[in-house]
Amino acid sequence: MRNICVKVSYDGSGFNGFQSQPYGRTVQGEIEKAIKKLTGETIIIIGSGRTDAGVHAQGQMFNFYTESTIPTQRWAIALNTRLPKDIVIIEAFDVPEHFHARRSAKRKTYRYTIDLGKFPDVFGRQFRFHHPTPLDIDAMREGLTYLVGEHDFTSFTSIHSTKPHHIRTIYEADFIQEGPIVHMYVTGNGFLYNMVRVIMGTLLWVGEGKLVPSDIKRILEGRNRSLAGPTAMPHGLMLMDVEYFIEKQG
Structure with missing residues (x-):
């Protein structure tokens, strides 16, 4: 076998x-x-x-x-x-x-992609969330920093999560902008149900000025899903990589 x-x-x-x-x-x-x-x-x-x-x-x-x-x-x-x-x-x-x-698995990396163009790109629309109004990416990036480290992510997971606990570690997280295309990369030791999408939905509120970056810390510490923003649309999310500490044998 x-x-x-x-x-x-x-x-x-x-x-x-x-x-x-x-x-x-x-x-x-x-x-x-x-x-x-x-x-x-x-x-x-x-x-x-x-x-x-x-x-x-x-x-x-x-x-x-x-x-x-x-x-x-x-x-x-x-x-x-x-x-x-x-x-x-x-x-x-x-x-x-x-x-x-x-x-x-030791590390997983997800990417969430937003298209800030006036009109959606017909060829990329199924891989990007179209957001035609401006976003404050610097504020979103600042908000994201509060999530790096080991935390209880109850506020950023679905209420239907069946996991015994919601403690996870985010090792790296950042926004990278390429013209109208904005990517959020998040690397952690594991992710909860809807976790990246809820993080993105909440950061969109930061980018729109509905929240300030420091609100992310308050939401995180509140450990209540109702404090965070909406669950972002699924089609902007991509699992990029899963890392292991093993030697390939073939």
């Missing part, structure tokens, strides 16, 4: 999230069907985390156990020929038997 880790990218527009659901098309469901076609095995893959409906990924990771003898370096090509065009396998490599894509 081999344990294989795979890096996958996908356009989340047509999916009901990454994780298998009773209804709706999911990334996990499509990948598991492709593996079944390839090897005949019924396998449940283990994702590094969930992404919501409409959220994209450039570097989602998953692992699975297989008895197939297909060489590891052939898995990406073999799966891509059996997957829909909105899912692309980037690479596959062998990992130790104990490796678990979610539990072994």
Whole structure:
């Protein structure tokens, strides 16, 4: 039995999230069907985390156990020929038997993208939240600094969160502007349900002048979802990278 880790990218527009659901098309469901076609095995893959409906990924990771003898370096090509065009396998490599894509993850990076142009870009609209009125990006950047470090992020997660606690660590966070396009990058040891989207929705209020940057500290310390802003639209969010401290074995 081999344990294989795979890096996958996908356009989340047509999916009901990454994780298998009773209804709706999911990334996990499509990948598991492709593996079944390839090897005949019924396998449940283990994702590094969930992404919501409409959220994209450039570097989602998953692992699975297989008895197939297909060489590891052939898995990406073999799966891509059996997957829909909105899912692309980037690479596959062998990992130790104990490796678990979610539990072994050390750092994850998300990006949320805003388009400040007067009109939406027809070619990029499904990956960017269009906000045609001005935003104070410097104020948003200042507000974001209050979230760096280890905190209880109860105010910045869904009330439907099922996690036993909401303490997470954000290592790095910043805004990068490229003309009318603004990216927020956030790297942490893990993220709660809707966490990045609630952070973005609250920072949009800062950018619009509805809050001042220091309000982020007050909201964080309040540990109450009702204190924060709205949950930003899913299509602006992308999982960029998941990092592990392992040696690739194949």
